[in-house]
Amino acid sequence: SLPVDAIRALSQQHEKPANVHYQYGTAGFRTLGNLLDSVMFRVGILAALRSKRLDGKTIGVMVTASHNPEPDNGVKLVDPRGEMLEAAWETHATNLANAPTTDAFIDALDAFIKLLRIDLSKPARLVYARDTRPSGPSLIAALEDGFKAIGAEARNAGVTTTPVLHYLVKAINTKGTKNAYGDDTEEGYLQKLSTAFKKLVAGKPAIPPLVIDCANGVGAIVGEKLAEHLGDTLKLVLHNTAITTAGALNNACGADFVKTSQRLPPSLASVLKPGQRACSLDGDADRLIYYYLDDRSQFHMLDGDKIAALVAAFIVELTKSAGLEGEIQVGIVQTAYANGGSTKYLSERLPVKCVPTGVKHLHHAAEHYDIGVYFEANGHGTVLFSPETLEKLSTYQPSTPAQSTALNHLINLTQVINQTVGDALSDMLLVEVVLAHKSYSGLEWDSLYVDLPNRLVKVVVPDRSIFKTEDAERRLVSPPGLQAKIDELIRRYDGGRAFVRPSGTEDVVRVYAEATVRSQADGKSLILDPSIR
Numbered sequence: 112s113l114p115v116d117a118i119r120a121l122s123q124q125h126e127k128p129a130n131v132h133y134q135y136g137t138a139g140f141r142t143l144g145n146l147l148d149s150v151m152f153r154v155g156i157l158a159a160l161r162s163k164r165l166d167g168k169t170i171g172v173m174v175t176a177s178h179n180p181e182p183d184n185g186v187k188l189v190d191p192r193g194e195m196l197e198a199a200w201e202t203h204a205t206n207l208a209n210a211p212t213t214d215a216f217i218d219a220l221d222a223f224i225k226l227l228r229i230d231l232s233k234p235a236r237l238v239y240a241r242d243t244r245p246s247g248p249s250l251i252a253a254l255e256d257g258f259k260a261i262g263a264e265a266r267n268a269g270v271t272t273t274p275v276l277h278y279l280v281k282a283i284n285t286k287g288t289k290n291a292y293g294d295d296t297e298e299g300y301l302q303k304l305s306t307a308f309k310k311l312v313a314g315k316p317a318i319p320p321l322v323i324d325c326a327n328g329v330g331a332i333v334g335e336k337l338a339e340h341l342g343d344t345l346k347l348v349l350h351n352t353a354i355t356t357a358g359a360l361n362n363a364c365g366a367d368f369v370k371t372s373q374r375l376p377p378s379l380a381s382v383l384k385p386g387q388r389a390c391s392l393d394g395d396a397d398r399l400i401y402y403y404l405d406d407r408s409q410f411h412m413l414d415g416d417k418i419a420a421l422v423a424a425f426i427v428e429l430t431k432s433a434g435l436e437g438e439i440q441v442g443i444v445q446t447a448y449a450n451g452g453s454t455k456y457l458s459e460r461l462p463v464k465c466v467p468t469g470v471k472h473l474h475h476a477a478e479h480y481d482i483g484v485y486f487e488a489n490g491h492g493t494v495l496f497s498p499e500t501l502e503k504l505s506t507y508q509p510s511t512p513a514q515s516t517a518l519n520h521l522i523n524l525t526q527v528i529n530q531t532v533g534d535a536l537s538d539m540l541l542v543e544v545v546l547a548h549k550s551y552s553g554l555e556w557d558s559l560y561v562d563l564p565n566r567l568v569k570v571v572v573p574d575r576s577i578f579k580t581e582d583a584e585r586r587l588v589s590p591p592g593l594q595a596k597i598d599e600l601i602r603r604y605d606g607g608r609a610f611v612r613p614s615g616t617e618d619v620v621r622v623y624a625e626a627t628v629r630s631q632a633d634g635k636s637l638i639l640d641p642s643i644r
């Protein structure tokens with residue numbers, strides 16, 4: 112039965128603040144770090160119950176607020192195969208977090224356990240980690256109190272990236288099986304990625320050093336270890352590694368800064384030379400944005416859409432060279448934020464699907480392809496190989512040396528790619544593989560297609576819940592009449608496209624617009640038109 116006394120005693124040390132409403136959204140619970148103590152304690156118990164419900168499979172808990180400002184923090188659960196928490200449990204998590212008192216929490220727990228028929232005699236196994244935020248240690252202590260209260264077996268993975276935590280969950284749950292994902296340590300992760308990378312670039316001309324903006328976050332720690340594993344194969348030049356400097360995290364640096372402001376982090380201005388490529392990670396190293404300076408020192412961004420185009424084209428080429436054309440179908444998943452230029456380029460070559468914002472939607476849609484490439488424009492994404500495809504690759508008999516080489520490249524790609532979740536460091540190695548194989552500089556990569564000028568702005572509204580969308584968030588059904596106004600505006604601009612949707616992570620409405628001509632995407636036009644606000 113439920114250890115009610117232990118839970119009560121510890122819960123009283125983590126009471127919920129009054130007048131705060133929590134919501135488990137697309138990124139888990141996320142708000143100011145100093146509001147999350149009770150949430151952490153309760154998530155500790157919830158995670159243990161999820162493990163029990165899944166017969167003692169290991170569940171992951173990640174404490175991070177990703178690209179958000181340093182005072183924010185958050186927590187999300189990772190399911191046994193390294194995936195995002197099952198949707199139905201998001202509601203349970205929200206209910207438990209909002210019980211006003213310890214007694215109400217215990218009542219809610221009781222009802223929840225009965226509803227889901229959770230067998231409390233099953234073991235609870237967990238693995239948890241945090242990013243570098245200053246609020247992390249005390250939040251981890253609250254989480255550990257939750258584990259202790261219910262008697263869970265929990266492994267502390269320390270300070271590491273979100274993708275490493277996802278990797279660990281999958282590695283632990285597949286350990287000793289024929290589908291073993293890798294050694295269940297951070298070291299195992301680094302070994303797996305770097306070994307596959309070295310095989311993939313063996314025999315290629317030396318790769319120029321790569322400048323990495325670590326956003327002053329946890330990517331600096333894991334990036335440094337990765338650099339050691341890569342040695343001379345790929346020299347990583349780490350910048351923005353000030354993980355202990357107050358206020359530095361994600362401040363005027365990192366993938367979100369670059370994507371949103373469409374410019375170079377000021378801290379790299381004196382570092383990057385014309386022609387040189389660089390990339391930015393976000394605060395938990397699951398987003399990646401590349402860029403380069405042209406020979407006139409103009410900044411050019413290579414975002415998630417450009418990464419998807421580069422990678423998908425390469426994989427298609429390899430399947431052809433391996434003699435697997437027609438056998439293995441490669442498909443792309445995007446969201447409404449994908450640049451129209453990328454959608455046009457990709458859909459002329461491959462099946463492309465558009466889904467609502469949020470990694471879980473992309474991930475699930477990508478699972479329907481033999482090889483599914485998914486990326487959000489903001490740089491979060493990965494490539495999924497279906498179990499049948501993995502099987503096919505391991506049993507296929509190539510009939511020429513060229514086919515054999517291509518097949519080996521495909522197999523090594525399945526190892527360099529973190530298939531559990533978008534992973535900046537893994538995606539970075541993937542990009543570097545393609546650039547090395549194609550002998551591309553940033554300029555050549557950028558030339559695959561031309562980005563349409565675009566703007567993305569946040570608008571604060573009294574109640575964002577009245578904004579309802581359809582067609583993968585590309586059209587509004589509520590408030591009534593607003594979509595007709597947007598349609599009317601779009602018609603006035605060449606290649607105009609715009610949409611409005613409520614954010615799932617912030618209390619704002621996002622407005623996106625693009626057009627063929629820069630001045631029509633911003634200026635006094637679509638974005639700033641008062642009728643959209």
Ligand code: NG1
Nearest residue numbers: 137138468469487489614615616617
């Ligand atoms: P919301 O706040 O729902 O727009 C943002 C990002 C998503 C995703 C989530 C989770 C944009 C426009 N939206 O979602 O792509 O990354 O955060 O972190 O970038």
Ligand code: ZN
Nearest residue numbers: 177393395397
């Ligand atoms: Zn992130």
